[in-house]
Amino acid sequence: MRGENGVRLRPPRNTLDERAVAWWRAQWLLTTAVPTVVLAVLGAFLEPARAWLLAAAGAVAAMGLVCTAFFPRWWFRVHRWEVTDEAVYVRTGFFWQEWRIAPMSRIQTVDTVRGPLEQAFRLATVTVTTASAKGAVTIAGLDHRLAADLAERLTLITRGTPGDAT
Structure with missing residues (x-):
């Protein structure tokens, strides 16, 4: 589909x-x-x-x-994420599942956040901002090194992806 x-x-x-x-x-x-x-x-x-x-x-x-x-x-059982060359996919929720897909051509910014508690657990959150009225796509609970690598990868992919990100 x-x-x-x-x-x-x-x-x-x-x-x-x-x-x-x-x-x-x-x-x-x-x-x-x-x-x-x-x-x-x-x-x-x-x-x-x-x-x-x-x-x-x-x-x-x-x-x-x-x-x-x-x-x-x-x-932990229901939250899933994936990044391909075409999009960022995130699924959260159980009773009310939310699937968010951010096409690479629509990505405006990629941020990593590590609050004090996340730092204590060596975790980070990657936030992918698009022009969507629904808001940013977030992937919380990633290993902090994986989050940094993911932000770098997304930056490289979006830089080479045609589109206006609006």
Whole structure:
């Protein structure tokens, strides 16, 4: 099957780096820890609301632990990416799958980003910006060296690809 730009639609072949699972788990834990600690501290100091604040802290912590255990592994199974000479393919999501294809002739910029947590896990995110109203195509959870090589490769391919990238 071919899309409107003549690019063949098919599942991308590559998985993310296995360390992305731990990275996502760390993100969940940090995201859950902040409201849990705030609720627990408030519960410790506010006598009239102590019971429900501590119960809420426990509920937030429990949900965070369940999400930390479940979602990162699931995301790892469904997130895929691939770069060919014609396009960048990215598939994310499970229930609501999103397939993004950026033809090389439409690519405007290629960026790599490494936040503090990504640096700790030696990971990076490659962002491919096009003129699409849908926004950039991102591949998060790549080994930082692979991300740098991929950005360089995309730059070389797009430089040699005819088109106006608009």
